[in-house]
Amino acid sequence: MRGNRRSGRQRAFTLIELLVVIAIIAVLIGLLLPAVQKVRAAAARSQSQNNLKQIGLGLHSFNDGRGTLPPAMGYTPKAQERATAGTALFAILPYVEQQVAYEQSYKVHWYYEYFTTWGAAYYAAYNSAPWNQLMYRGERVSTGVKIFLAPGDPTGYSDSYPYTSYFANEEALTGTTKIQTITDGSSNTILFAEGYSSCYSSASSYPAYYYRAGQWNLDVNSYPKTYNYGTYSYTYSAPTFKRHTGHTNSDSYIWNGTDYVFQPGGPVAPMTFQSNPGTNGQCEPRVPQSFTGSICILMGDGSVRQVNPSVDLATWQGAITPAGGETLGNW
Numbered sequence: 001m002r003g004n005r006r007s008g009r010q011r012a013f014t015l016i017e018l019l020v021v022i023a024i025i026a027v028l029i030g031l032l033l034p035a036v037q038k039v040r041a042a043a044a045r046s047q048s049q050n051n052l053k054q055i056g057l058g059l060h061s062f063n064d065g066r067g068t069l070p071p072a073m074g075y076t077p078k079a080q081e082r083a084t085a086g087t088a089l090f091a092i093l094p095y096v097e098q099q100v101a102y103e104q105s106y107k108v109h110w111y112y113e114y115f116t117t118w119g120a121a122y123y124a125a126y127n128s129a130p131w132n133q134l135m136y137r138g139e140r141v142s143t144g145v146k147i148f149l150a151p152g153d154p155t156g157y158s159d160s161y162p163y164t165s166y167f168a169n170e171e172a173l174t175g176t177t178k179i180q181t182i183t184d185g186s187s188n189t190i191l192f193a194e195g196y197s198s199c200y201s202s203a204s205s206y207p208a209y210y211y212r213a214g215q216w217n218l219d220v221n222s223y224p225k226t227y228n229y230g231t232y233s234y235t236y237s238a239p240t241f242k243r244h245t246g247h248t249n250s251d252s253y254i255w256n257g258t259d260y261v262f263q264p265g266g267p268v269a270p271m272t273f274q275s276n277p278g279t280n281g282q283c284e285p286r287v288p289q290s291f292t293g294s295i296c297i298l299m300g301d302g303s304v305r306q307v308n309p310s311v312d313l314a315t316w317q318g319a320i321t322p323a324g325g326e327t328l329g330n331w
Contacts, residue, residue, distance in 0.1 A: 041292045044152035048165070048194060048296050049304045051147040055166060055192055056302040058092035063179050065095075069191070071175030072168035073223055073238040082106065086138025087238060088168045089148055089216035098145055105140040108133065139219035148216050152291035154279055155198035155214070162217040163197040167288055170242040172300065172322045179300055183323035186300030190319045193241065193273065193288035193297045201284055212237050212285030237285065243317045244287045246270040272316040275309040307331065 063069050070076055070091035076084040084091045086105075093102035142162060149156045150165035157163065169190050172182070182189050197214030216239060223238040246269050273288040273295050288295060294306045300322075307316070311331050318326030 041152070044150070045292060045296065045306075048150040048152060048291070049306075051150060052166065052192060052194075052296055052298040052304045053302070054096055054147045055089070055092070056298050056304070058095035059088070059191060060179065060302055061095040062092050067178065068175065069173050069177050069179060072170045072173040072240045073218070073220060074175050075220055076175060083133065083135040085135055085220045087216050087218055087240075088173050089145075089164060089166070089239070090136075090138035090141070090218075093141075093145070096145070096147060101141050101143055101145070102136060105136045105138060106134065107137055107140055108135075137219050138217045141217045145216070149197070150194060150291065153194075153197055154291070155196045157197070162215050164214050164216040164239050165194055165197050166192045166298075167195045167214075167239045167241050168192055169320055170240045171320050177322060182300050184318075184321065184325065187303065188319060188328050189300040189322045191298050191300050194290060194295050195239075195241070195273075195288040196277075196279070196283050198279070199283040199285045199289065200281060212239065214239050241286065241288055243320050244271045244284075245317075270313055270317075272311055272313055273307075273309070 059069055066076070070084070070088040072088050073086070076091055090102075090105075093099070144159040144161055144163065146159055148162075148164040148166060149159050153165040156165050169192065172189050172191055179186050195212075195214070199214065200211040218238050271284060271287050273290060274284055275290050275293055275295070277283050277289060283289060288297075290296075290309070294308050297305050297307055297319075299305060314326070315328050315331045318324055318328050319331075
């Protein structure tokens with residue numbers, strides 16, 4: 001009888017066995033986590049490629065309807081319709097199913113008629129065509145457009161605000177360029193590239209603090225602006241890029257939080273794009289950024305390519321110029 005009672009008892013887990021099970025689960029999670037991250041990165045990259053394809057369709061439709069590609073940033077007239085003032089992404093709103101947002105931007109430049117010295121001078125300068133005309137103006141739109149924001153952008157904080165993760169090639173999108181007449185060929189010319197919506201350079205790397213505005217609703221009158229604080233300045237610039245050819249920084253005084261500290265200038269080497277830089281002052285606003293290593297770019301023929309960080313500088317810059325006559329080769 002005693003033996004039967006013993007055999008009926010249920011054996012409980014020991015502490016060691018429980019710890020072993022927990023350890024096995026932790027190892028499995030550790031093994032699965034990189035795979036999950038890869039899947040998420042692949043999904044984000046796929047979505048970004050689709051966004052660029054939609055932007056490409058909008059650009060081609062604009063080109064067909066208005067005779068040229070829109071300017072990266074500028075004023076686009078049209079005989080049968082009021083003019084457009086703003087970025088290329090703003091200009092293609094009607095061609096990416098955003099007609100309502102586009103119509104909401106229709107207004108004369110009336111609110112600079114202030115009774116101040118600055119306002120009077122500004123209004124006097126812009127009280128002539130095309131500035132005194134009713135037109136579609138980018139600054140009057142503050143809603144978000146989903147395809148203008150990449151899911152992998154670590155600085156794309158909200159899709160309810162006009163942030164953008166896609167930047168226009170200033171050298172190709174001039175306002176007079178036609179897809180059909182790109183000398184280097186539309187399949188060899190970049191129109192848009194990915195980049196961080198919020199991007200600024202650190203004073204430790206560049207004597208002049210520089211910031212790129214990742215907003216697609218800027219108007220031409222707000223681009224660019226330079227603000228000076230003593231010898232310390234930064235530029236509020238549009239979501240555009242062009243060839244980064246390097247430069248030599250001039251000597252400057254940099255504000256370190258307490259005082260201005262002299263920083264000698266130095267040469268800055270040309271760059272292609274940045275591969276997943278940090279978000280705290282490591283971002284170079286003059287070039288695009290990738291989110292996961294390779295960068296997605298939109299070509300003039302509407303195709304989307306992935307380019308590795310190892311791309312040759314001459315090849316990259318050759319793809320930015322629409323009429324440089326470069327031979328790109330394999331890239």
